[in-house]
Amino acid sequence: MKTLLTGANGLVGSTLDADIKVSGRREVDLRNWEETYNLFKKERPTHVIHTAARVGGLAANIHNMGEFFYDNMMINLNVLEAARRTDVKKVVSFLSTCVFPAEVEYPITEDKLHEGEPHLSNYGYAYAKRMLDVQARAYNDQYGISLGGLGFMSFNGKYISVIPTNIYGPNDNFELENSHVVPALIHKCYLAKQNKTDFMVWGSGEPLREFIYADDVGDLTQLILESYEDETPLILSNSQEVRIRDLVKIIVEAMEYKGRVFFDESKPDGQYKKSTNNSKLQTFVPGYRFTSLKKGIEQTVKWFIKNYESCRK
Numbered sequence: 001m002k003t004l005l006t007g008a009n010g011l012v013g014s015t016l017d018a019d020i021k022v023s024g025r026r027e028v029d030l031r032n033w034e035e036t037y038n039l040f041k042k043e044r045p046t047h048v049i050h051t052a053a054r055v056g057g058l059a060a061n062i063h064n065m066g067e068f069f070y071d072n073m074m075i076n077l078n079v080l081e082a083a084r085r086t087d088v089k090k091v092v093s094f095l096s097t098c099v100f101p102a103e104v105e106y107p108i109t110e111d112k113l114h115e116g117e118p119h120l121s122n123y124g125y126a127y128a129k130r131m132l133d134v135q136a137r138a139y140n141d142q143y144g145i146s147l148g149g150l151g152f153m154s155f156n157g158k159y160i161s162v163i164p165t166n167i168y169g170p171n172d173n174f175e176l177e178n179s180h181v182v183p184a185l186i187h188k189c190y191l192a193k194q195n196k197t198d199f200m201v202w203g204s205g206e207p208l209r210e211f212i213y214a215d216d217v218g219d220l221t222q223l224i225l226e227s228y229e230d231e232t233p234l235i236l237s238n239s240q241e242v243r244i245r246d247l248v249k250i251i252v253e254a255m256e257y258k259g260r261v262f263f264d265e266s267k268p269d270g271q272y273k274k275s276t277n278n279s280k281l282q283t284f285v286p287g288y289r290f291t292s293l294k295k296g297i298e299q300t301v302k303w304f305i306k307n308y309e310s311c312r313k
């Protein structure tokens with residue numbers, strides 16, 4: 001197995017090991033077909049973990065809908081097509097539970113992926129990521145397992161989509177405005193403590209989210225690359241839901257912040273919830289021990305304070 005990892009310096013990418021690590025646009029701009037195809041022709045990987053994407057939190061998605069659609073469409077079209085043309089045996093690509101329909105019967109299961117419009121706050125990103133699943137299915141159908149001339153099975157590659165819930169952990173983007181809720185609030189709480197100011201949280205604090213620790217996503221991804229034989233998508237979640245206001249309590253405790261917390265209801269709440277059913281994952285990895293939110297947040301806060309000067313923010 002010769003593995004190529006895209007997005008190697010990202011939140012999930014930094015938890016994974018690979019023979020070839022591609023870190024960011026400056027190295028290879030995956031929106032550019034020539035650059036992407038040359039990379040695959042030169043490196044000839046047998047397996048690909050495709051984590052590279054244009055990502056961001058609620059505000060970034062709302063304010064850059066067109067760019068999130070275009071960049072992710074181009075990156076995914078190029079990576080899967082270059083993989084196909086260079087006979088890659090298996091590609092594991094990443095979606096996110098925000099791509100599921102906004103109006104859906106909860107809990108979410110994999111088969112509901114295309115059953116209606118996604119939430120408006122993730123529109124561009126969600127449809128681009130859905131098309132990644134469509135591309136994977138279309139490629140599996142045309143280029144996947146086929147009966148060779150003499151009735152021998154010939155295997156021409158498998159394209160799999162994994163669908164994690166909100167991921168958090170070390171090496172995240174802690175930028176105040178455009179990052180996801182966990183890194184944004186860790187950074188804001190840190191500054192409120194440093195500057196002895198109030199800790200401002202967006203929205204009502206009522207929405208519900210499921211968070212999965214990046215290291216757990218890394219573990220599961222390695223297992224999926226090695227032994228997940230099904231072609232249908234797989235939700236990566238621990239199905240443990242938390243209200244944003246309770247997440248805030250965990251961050252305040254981990255940061256030992258003693259000041260006041262305010263909820264700024266002029267800021268968006270986004271989707272109310274994205275509750276998942278992870279029974280398919282439980283069947284694949286029975287009894288997998290997920291990192292608890294409390295422990296994951298403590299480790300991320302420790303990492304952030306230690307790497308404050310150099311981390312993405």
Ligand code: GFB
Pocket residue numbers: 056057058059061096097098099121122125165166167178179180181182184185188201202203204207209244267268269270271
């Ligand atoms: O993580 P987040 O930006 O994305 O926000 P989504 C989650 C929730 O946290 C929302 C609240 O209800 C926000 O109102 N929140 C409170 C904050 N304070 C803050 C803050 O300071 N910053 C942020 N960012 N949120 C994303 C999708 O949706 O989920 C992405 O837009 C991706 O495409 C990601 O799928 C996993 O969970 O709402």
